[in-house]
Amino acid sequence: MTDEIPFWKSKSLTEMSPSEWESLCDGCGLCCLNKLEEWDTGDVYFTSIRCKLMDGESCRCTSYPNRWDFVPDCVQLTPEKVSELEWLPPTCAYRLVNDGRDLYWWHPLISGDPETVHIAGVSARGRTVSENDVDLDDFEDFVVDWPLTVEDDMLPNPPAKS
Numbered sequence: 715m716t717d718e719i720p721f722w723k724s725k726s727l728t729e730m731s732p733s734e735w736e737s738l739c740d741g742c743g744l745c746c747l748n749k750l751e752e753w754d755t756g757d758v759y760f761t762s763i764r765c766k767l768m769d770g771e772s773c774r775c776t777s778y779p780n781r782w783d784f785v786p787d788c789v790q791l792t793p794e795k796v797s798e799l800e801w802l803p804p805t806c807a808y809r810l811v812n813d814g815r816d817l818y819w820w821h822p823l824i825s826g827d828p829e830t831v832h833i834a835g836v837s838a839r840g841r842t843v844s845e846n847d848v849d850l851d852d853f854e855d856f857v858v859d860w861p862l863t864v865e866d867d868m869l870p871n872p873p874a875k876s
């Protein structure tokens with residue numbers, strides 16, 4: 715048993731090593747969904763349309779190391795971007811740490827299991843379509859609010875068994 719404070723509680727985003735930074739991503743896939751921005755207000759809306767490189771089941775990027783060869787506008791998260799991007803989901807670990815909050819029980823760094831993010835229902839698994847299969851004119855029909863929703867069973871501790 716160790717009482718060492720985990721890195722996401724003891725370090726700021728800017729202090730993390732590259733491997734710590736990468737491990738902070740919970741693999742939810744929400745940031746890889748297409749978003750629509752209102753031209754006049756700047757409001758951003760999530761859609762259930764995933765990037766063509768995102769695997770709909772694993773929610774992982776299928777070409778992460780060379781993704782910019784295929785998706786030049788893929789956003790590289792940085793500590794500065796985490797502060798700037800208002801659309802980052804409320805469950806995103808980078809947002810949580812940046813806001814001084816702890817990770818949820820289902821984060822793989824807490825649970826030790828990369829599946830818990832899917833078990834908790836917080837990921838995009840199984841509820842997206844590929845952008846390759848949707849006409850750009852129809853994107854508005856796929857606007858969803860679930861990437862921005864935090865349900866009770868996502869709270870910092872797992873729901874009690876009844």
Ligand code: SF4
Nearest residue numbers: 739740742743745806
């Ligand atoms: S929303 Fe955050 S935690 Fe989820 S995949 Fe994107 S960067 Fe990772």
Ligand code: SF4
Nearest residue numbers: 746765768775781788
């Ligand atoms: S290129 Fe990869 S990391 Fe970037 S949005 Fe697409 S699936 Fe996500």
